[in-house]
Amino acid sequence: MKAKLLVQLDSDAAPSLFDRIVAVDAGAERLFSYGGVKPEQVQDFVHGAIFTRGQEDLSSTAIFVGGSDVSAGEEILSRAQKAFIGKLRISLMLDSGGANTTAAAAVLSIESRLELKGKRAIILGGTGPVGMRVARLLLRRGAEARIGSRIRERAATACAAVAAQVGSSVPPPTAWPWRTDADMAAGLDGVEVVVSAGGAGVTLLTAAARQAAKSIKVAVDLNAVPPAGIEGVEPMDKARALDGADVYGALAVGGLKMKIHKAAIARLFESNEHVLDAEEILELGRSLAG
């Protein structure tokens, strides 16, 4: 039995310390970290990984792709898959910016209160990596997803990117640009799920607007730094009842995210064929909760 060896390919100059610590706590016995990874380097890394151990030991080696830029991570993941040679392959996981594990934790939290199929959801500040991953997963679960942004072009760009990822099997997300309180009130009409995924310390949904939107059943705020993204939600909230909705704060979701993150690392070493992106990590998270 070979040592469990994780190769961290990070698109940022300094490989994430957060990801390194989680990796070793999740059971990676050896961790080789590379920062500033460029797509053209990936083939060499993959060949180094698949040509050193016998085929029967390939499940002891895996690659974790991280960094703050999810698009860069997606390109690295794609290049890694193309570098495999037949059965000479190893398991891969993408979690740039923590987007996949955070989005999975958010969606699982929502699902625990509500059947998503056919529901209307809005992701405020939804054009960043986590917001786009949340939209993607909500669509996969049968919800209608709107990506909110105060900048029209960014909302449209994010929707196009998510639509390209989910393909034609599900309806695409809708861009939802807004500027005024009136826009917000109109936009929330009939919405049952609200996720706030904007920048730290910016309140996107005021208490007044939240209370006025009677249809909201679940609200998730992914911002841990005060003030809250959704006014009235506290970081430790976990399905707390608030004005008729069940609300989740960033630290509560973060706790579940950590469990999913660690379980995903452990999963990598169970076979040499896993490719863990948004959907696979959501499924894995669901199996933990079950």
Add this chain to the structure above:
Amino acid sequence: MKAKLLVQLDSDAAPSLFDRIVAVDAGAERLFSYGGVKPEQVQDFVHGAIFTRGQEDLSSTAIFVGGSDVSAGEEILSRAQKAFIGKLRISLMLDSGGANTTAAAAVLSIESRLELKGKRAIILGGTGPVGMRVARLLLRRGAEARIGSRIRERAATACAAVAAQVGSSVPPPTAWPWRTDADMAAGLDGVEVVVSAGGAGVTLLTAAARQAAKSIKVAVDLNAVPPAGIEGVEPMDKARALDGADVYGALAVGGLKMKIHKAAIARLFESNEHVLDAEEILELGRSLAG
């Protein structure tokens, strides 16, 4: 119990191999090393360290700050302390250029022969990182410290920096510029402690000058590369009697420095609240000798 995980933040491009080897030999089970660390990166590193393990496990993670530039290391240490969030903190150690552990070993060697309070000490070649740390510690122990340099401005700058560190509770060090043998003879009058901390291979105190200065009781040469910084002192000297003084060579002091360095690394994992800079490392060294 989580693995003891040390994060090495080094201001030099390549993280010090010396520090890495000492770290693992001192018990760090995982070592994550970063080179070329800039102050603006420190908050991310600290957050990566404090947000990954539960609060009860924070004493299993620590940061070691190194590199050849002590000022850069001090800035990294300062930024790290500012990045803590309440009880979410981890232990820190600064030993850029080995300055703290070397200075502690030198001062402890001197103290073993002499009560420092009220004594007059000169640090030859004292404007470098080790010399300035020696001056700082001698002042803390109640000695009068003179920082010697053949360049007047450098001596003054070093004194100002040390004075700022020790604050107003103790008298500041005195700049002691010298050029000629006569300067040296005059300067050594009444001096009981001499430390040579200059560059490798430069003799700062000749045998004749040393023998003429009858007041010298302890002399420490921190230069391991011939010729000696203090003529007549051998690298392995450890309290050897020489012309009426007890003398210490670089390798003897270095042996104690290694013990202190390792003990300091081990200390980091005993709580999540240690901040080990010059004074704390001197105290720790004293407890080892006791």
Add this chain to the structure above:
Amino acid sequence: MKAKLLVQLDSDAAPSLFDRIVAVDAGAERLFSYGGVKPEQVQDFVHGAIFTRGQEDLSSTAIFVGGSDVSAGEEILSRAQKAFIGKLRISLMLDSGGANTTAAAAVLSIESRLELKGKRAIILGGTGPVGMRVARLLLRRGAEARIGSRIRERAATACAAVAAQVGSSVPPPTAWPWRTDADMAAGLDGVEVVVSAGGAGVTLLTAAARQAAKSIKVAVDLNAVPPAGIEGVEPMDKARALDGADVYGALAVGGLKMKIHKAAIARLFESNEHVLDAEEILELGRSLAG
């Protein structure tokens, strides 16, 4: 007993993942990897390695030199040896581009079928790192070696470099530039050993030319990517009889290379005085086969 600690000094920007995995699978308990290593950094690395552990523990620390550029690796190896201080030294291994372990595996394969002394050998595509190492080792074993290239100057340059390495104790290699099928046929006259060490996917010796050269007794193709460097040789061939010769493919030689590579890493920790370059690695490989 200190942990077995390997320091990887790699001339490429990203330290080779291949070499890292082999190192840990070969028993290195701690691996400290540096990329983009410059000759002027080497002394500091060596001093960091020899000044941290006691003299009786120096066999627990070793340096592996790698990277795609063999000349850069040779310079690093040379600098490391110069940085030793008397008995304060550690074991070293050079395997830039896998050249030493691959060449050793190729030559040992040939030797298993043929006594090399006095035999005529040609290395096709022999101007690269592996080809030059094969020539060097064949000369050491008493063979006559020709370095083939379609570019006259490259063949001459490679011969001069190999001649400088082997010194005057053995005859120098001969440059063998060729362009046409007729050149090839003439050149192969009386040749008993052919090694193909050219770039991936370029056929250097056609089946027709091979079959016409009746003197060939052993042929080794080091190219694993189709088409073969020697037409008719398959990657897994291991002493397969083909038109009167015993032929070896790249994967068969590669299997032996991996065994030699791992054994060489393990050897480093048996004393603090090994310097493993081409000849030493060949000897080590021979002892494995015995």
